[in-house]
Amino acid sequence: MTLKFLLQKEFLQIRRNAFLPRLIVAFPIVIMCVTPWVMNMEVKQIRVVAVDCDHTVRSQRLLHDLEASHYFTFNGQRATYQEALADVEHSKADVIVEIRNGKYLIAANSVNGTKGSMGSAYLSQIIAQQDVAGQAPTGQGMAVKLLYNPHQNYQLYMIPALFAIVVMLMTGFLPALNIVGEKEQGTIEQMNVTPVSRWAFILAKLIPYWLIALFVVTMCLLLSWGVYGITPAGSVVWVYVLVILLAMFFSSFGLIISNYSETMQQAIFVMWFFVVCLMLLSGLFTPTRSMPSWAYLTTYVNPMHYFIDAIRTVFIRGGGFHEISLQLLALLCIGLSMGVWAVASYKKNA
Amino acid sequence: MNAIEVNGVSKRYGNVVALDDVTFSVGKGEVFGIIGPDGAGKTSLYRILCTLLLPDGGTACVDGFDVRKQASQIRRRVGYMPGRFSLYEDLTVEENLEFFATLFGTTLHEGYDSIKAIYGQIEKFRHRRAGALSGGMKQKLALSCALVHSPSVLFLDEPTTGVDPVSRKEFWEMLSTLRERGITVVASTPYLDEVRRCDRVAFLEKGRIRGIDRPEVVLEQFRDIFNPPGIAHENTLAKDEKVIEVEHLVKAFGTFRAVDDISFSVKRGEIFGFLGANGAGKTTAMHMLTGLNQPTSGTGRVAGYDIRTQHEKIKKHIGYMSQRFSLYDDLSVAENIRLFAGIYGMKEPEIKDKTARMLEQLQFSEHKDDLVSSLPLGWKQKLAFSVSIFHEPDIVFLDEPTGGVDPSTRRQFWDLIYQAAARGITVFVTTHYMDEAEYCDRISIMVDGKIKALGTPDSLKRQFSQPDMDHVFTYLARQATRSSD
Amino acid sequence: MKKFLSFVLKESKHILRDRRTMLILFGMPVVLMLLFGFAITTDVRNVRTVIVADHLSAQGRQSVERLAASEYFTIVSTASTPAEAERFVRSQKADLAIVFASEKRGIQLVVDGADPNMAQQWATYAQQVIANPPSGPVNVKMLYNPQMKSAYNFVPAIMGMLLMLVCAMMTSVSIVREKERGTMEVLLVSPVRPLMVVVAKAVPYLLLAVVILGVILLMARFVLGVPLAGSLFWIVAVSIVYIILALALGLLISNVAQTQMMALLLSAMVLLMPIVMLSGMLFPVESMPVALQWLSAIVPPRYYIEAMRKLMIMGVGIGEVLTEVGILVLMTLALLAVSLLTFKTRLAR
Structure with missing residues (x-):
């Protein structure tokens, strides 16, 4: 019963805060409206310069093809390789193609590895197509069938991941500041001399963040439908279930950090450290299977990894309970144990 | 030339008038008191004089410099101690002092003599972090920091709130020596004995100056506010049943025994005053009784439950009001009441009923929906007390409940305490006001973690052959060998 | 100072x-x-691959061996029909299925396309490994970051x-x-x-x-x-x-x-x-x-x-x-x- 009163208090405090309600509304909007455009790993408009020493029909045809290609922005010809390299150094070109005695040299600026390799790969492809034109095809024709995401829409891939980021930031950082805040204010002492149970106290701190998570994710779903026309392929129920489980983990985790911290600054730095690690190792941006095995092992205890995996399955591949049961179980276990820890780490009697 | 000239200064925050046409002057080398209830505009006045705040109208000069245009000259000449602790909690006592000394272009070594009387008491703890000091000790350190340099004008905003009587006396003696060196002092205080030590005082109320004169004259003029009639209290309720029983209680932090083997008992319905100098161990003892801390050794029972093993049961039967604010600033009056009532398991209709009745009694019904942060200090304290006994506990623990409020508000507060006691609630209270000590049924005085005296106020006065409680306290506290925490 | x-x-x-x-x-x-x-790397590595090898020619067998040997692909299973292989991908047990069908119909790649970038790279790498093109006239040089x-x-x-x-x-x-x-x-x-x-x-x-x-x-x-x-x-x-x-x-x-x-x-x-x-x-x-x-x-x-x-x-x-x-x-x-x-x-x- 006391839970009801404690909950009311938490909600009132959040509502009265000058900054939090605005943050809760504005943050998902900004993230959903901006980041899908930004999180675009597609490599476009690679600037290429050519050094044509041959001046043959073949080399002319290649340059023509380059101009026509929509991958490349053809920045003209240079007399020597040195001149072309200077262009790269001045950031006027990304790739150089040199044609000499019928041989091709592709030199790509690969400070950004993806860009470099994609650029040189595309370029090689164009050259290869040219060369094989007229000859018998080397390989048998290979057909590629893409399952899901038929339009190769990168936004569809990233939007469910954004749900994870929004939920993580909203339900992780705010509770991390909560108990430390009461400690710094001195009100926690008053709570500690009341007969309020540790469970009720911690639950009252957790539940508002779960509701915030639900609110935020509803906003995200509406925005992704309204702005991008993207809706989950699977059942929306599973999206909510997953979000609640993730919120359970992060809110408990935030409170744990808050319980052990002495100042708000400490809490936020520690939280930030874990958030960055969890996020980078979750497969949100990069495939987990490409990681070395020691790093891959950490994904077994990383709730973000399970969440990202599962929500992409639901959202993009249209999976249901059967497909994500393992992830649901893992998230539940991690979330519950964090909850228990959060209660255990709150000490009323030192 | 006068040290301070204030002419028709006014200041408003939105609709709230903080200062309204304030005019006064302070002569060089004078000790000038500013008295008045909380929210009278004292802090705003200090801030204007220290050039922290711009007045809306009027002029003010400090040491001959205008507060609007010559802020940097003034800042070079004044010292200021704000009302709340202005210390760096993660620096040690000595580091704090040295930093502030350098800030004002002097050194701890040079300024040592001028702060010796106060700093001497906490010097033993110079390597301790300021954050680990008790409230009163922090105040002493903040005082030392403010006094370590010799400004020409010194502004002290309630410098002795939470400081024990002995140290307060020493502090005012130090101020007297400053006067001899030609330093002008402007100080505010809720203590009458301190008011009497000023050369002149100004009584400020609701942003207006009601009177400026010698202290005796002002105190006489506003007798109802400063010298409310004493409270006659006859306790007939106290029964022999013991609600608090403590035997050989010890709390040690490392080798330091904050509470060193104390034994006492409190009877049901009694008002028990728990006195002691800053750092004598009062708060630590209280924390053990309220189940916030585990004792190192010894036994204790509160409301019939063991303080070691049944602390959560104890919490159901007690109320607690701490030095720091125990209400949530960002909740309204009614919401705070509702929250704490709910925590103690009261039912919805009962809460509603009782809230209405309680606010009625406090004549506070119209402020039901005001945020606590907007209330004056005295109101917050009365409210916090009413909330702490809202669930009709067996015992209520009050840790310096009346720190920093004026005599008439304190008087009203004690009326509330008596009402509670009349209903059979045992009151366990710590205070630094010795007039309040006289109001208690029985008192104990702690020195160096031990209880040095225990009995009714009258019996203690007889026992130590002293005229009043103030002298009893001073007599005992001066015997302290360790001075803190 | x-x-x-x-x-x-x-x-x-x-x-x-x-x-x-x-x-x-x-x-x-x-x-x-x-x-x-x-x-953290975006390299193509350990891609879980299913092979449908009902009609495996000699050439096809060599391709599978090359796939197995490459660090890019891990062959997790073989399936008998393309449909079965697709089920593997759909149930999240594999990222890529390679169907070696009869000579005429050529080779089909079934890719989990949820991540468009990676899908494209997997397909390209797989094609390269299978085709195993002889070193052509193209020479690629990575400036500044050769590895x-x-x-x-x-x-x-x-x-x-x-x-x-x-x-x-x-x-x-x-x-x-x-x-x-x-x-x-x-x-x-x-x-x-x-x-x-x-x-x-x-x-x-x-x-x-x-x-x-x-x-x-x-x-x-x-x-x-x-x-x-x-x-x-x-x-x-x-x-x-x-x-x-x-x-x-x-x-x-x-x-x-x-x-x-x-x-x-x-x-x-x-x-x-x-x-x-x-x-x-x-x-x-x-x-x-x-x-x-x-x-x-x-x-x-x-x-x-x-x-x-x-x-x-x-x-x-x-x-x-x-x-x-x-x-x-x-x-x-x-x-x-x-x-x-x-x-x-x-x-x-």
Whole structure:
């Protein structure tokens, strides 16, 4: 019963805060409206310069093809390789193609590895197509069938991941500041001399963040439908279930950090450290299977990894309970144990 | 030339008038008191004089410099101690002092003599972090920091709130020596004995100056506010049943025994005053009784439950009001009441009923929906007390409940305490006001973690052959060998 | 001068005494460098592959052997029909199915296309391994980053993010904390000039940031093997300009924020998110819509990261990054001016 009163208090405090309600509304909007455009790993408009020493029909045809290609922005010809390299150094070109005695040299600026390799790969492809034109095809024709995401829409891939980021930031950082805040204010002492149970106290701190998570994710779903026309392929129920489980983990985790911290600054730095690690190792941006095995092992205890995996399955591949049961179980276990820890780490009697 | 000239200064925050046409002057080398209830505009006045705040109208000069245009000259000449602790909690006592000394272009070594009387008491703890000091000790350190340099004008905003009587006396003696060196002092205080030590005082109320004169004259003029009639209290309720029983209680932090083997008992319905100098161990003892801390050794029972093993049961039967604010600033009056009532398991209709009745009694019904942060200090304290006994506990623990409020508000507060006691609630209270000590049924005085005296106020006065409680306290506290925490 | 030093000393003590924050401050660059250097990679590796090998020709068998031998693919299973293989992919047990059908129908790749980039790369790699083209007339040379390490790209990004975080967040919080605790009032009333208060507060964080910079550079050079191709002097010089910029930004935040919580949230969410998103540290600016490209033009780390990539990795001279450095210097001056002008030497109430 006391839970009801404690909950009311938490909600009132959040509502009265000058900054939090605005943050809760504005943050998902900004993230959903901006980041899908930004999180675009597609490599476009690679600037290429050519050094044509041959001046043959073949080399002319290649340059023509380059101009026509929509991958490349053809920045003209240079007399020597040195001149072309200077262009790269001045950031006027990304790739150089040199044609000499019928041989091709592709030199790509690969400070950004993806860009470099994609650029040189595309370029090689164009050259290869040219060369094989007229000859018998080397390989048998290979057909590629893409399952899901038929339009190769990168936004569809990233939007469910954004749900994870929004939920993580909203339900992780705010509770991390909560108990430390009461400690710094001195009100926690008053709570500690009341007969309020540790469970009720911690639950009252957790539940508002779960509701915030639900609110935020509803906003995200509406925005992704309204702005991008993207809706989950699977059942929306599973999206909510997953979000609640993730919120359970992060809110408990935030409170744990808050319980052990002495100042708000400490809490936020520690939280930030874990958030960055969890996020980078979750497969949100990069495939987990490409990681070395020691790093891959950490994904077994990383709730973000399970969440990202599962929500992409639901959202993009249209999976249901059967497909994500393992992830649901893992998230539940991690979330519950964090909850228990959060209660255990709150000490009323030192 | 006068040290301070204030002419028709006014200041408003939105609709709230903080200062309204304030005019006064302070002569060089004078000790000038500013008295008045909380929210009278004292802090705003200090801030204007220290050039922290711009007045809306009027002029003010400090040491001959205008507060609007010559802020940097003034800042070079004044010292200021704000009302709340202005210390760096993660620096040690000595580091704090040295930093502030350098800030004002002097050194701890040079300024040592001028702060010796106060700093001497906490010097033993110079390597301790300021954050680990008790409230009163922090105040002493903040005082030392403010006094370590010799400004020409010194502004002290309630410098002795939470400081024990002995140290307060020493502090005012130090101020007297400053006067001899030609330093002008402007100080505010809720203590009458301190008011009497000023050369002149100004009584400020609701942003207006009601009177400026010698202290005796002002105190006489506003007798109802400063010298409310004493409270006659006859306790007939106290029964022999013991609600608090403590035997050989010890709390040690490392080798330091904050509470060193104390034994006492409190009877049901009694008002028990728990006195002691800053750092004598009062708060630590209280924390053990309220189940916030585990004792190192010894036994204790509160409301019939063991303080070691049944602390959560104890919490159901007690109320607690701490030095720091125990209400949530960002909740309204009614919401705070509702929250704490709910925590103690009261039912919805009962809460509603009782809230209405309680606010009625406090004549506070119209402020039901005001945020606590907007209330004056005295109101917050009365409210916090009413909330702490809202669930009709067996015992209520009050840790310096009346720190920093004026005599008439304190008087009203004690009326509330008596009402509670009349209903059979045992009151366990710590205070630094010795007039309040006289109001208690029985008192104990702690020195160096031990209880040095225990009995009714009258019996203690007889026992130590002293005229009043103030002298009893001073007599005992001066015997302290360790001075803190 | 003595006052100044004692100020700096006091501020340094605040930093040094908060052990946990210190641990994070130095642990963060180390962990981030290790993660980005070793763990986070977009390489194609260990792609779970299903083979449908009902009609395997001799050529096909060789292809499967090559697939199995390559580090790109891990053959997790074989299936008898294309439909069965597709079920493998659909049930998340494999990422890619390769159907070696009869001669005429050629080879079919069934790819989990949820991640468009990776899907494309898997298909391309698979095609290459299967076709095993003889070395053609094309010679590819990777400039600056021959081993294609992602660390080359990320080290400047980590520098841009961490320096901003340490400087802006830490300074803003430490100033706001003094406001909250009331010590700011005393400092303001003291004879010390407000400008000195601010500068003295910034100095320890500047030193801290330089130390962190050193840690990052040393780790980059000796642990990750990223060559510091450019002039060390200019790398440090440009970084210090950037650090000052971040400190000014921190001061600005502290002028706006009333509470520590607000300062923290402002710098954590409102400041950090645009940096991560719009600075080009993870996502190339060129691929963004024009409106966002404009927006990113006011994000300072964009120029810093760009300059560092050129100076550190490409090893070009300072002359090639004059634009970026010039913009950074101008931004620094503007931010310093704004933040110092808005710094209030009096209270609002």
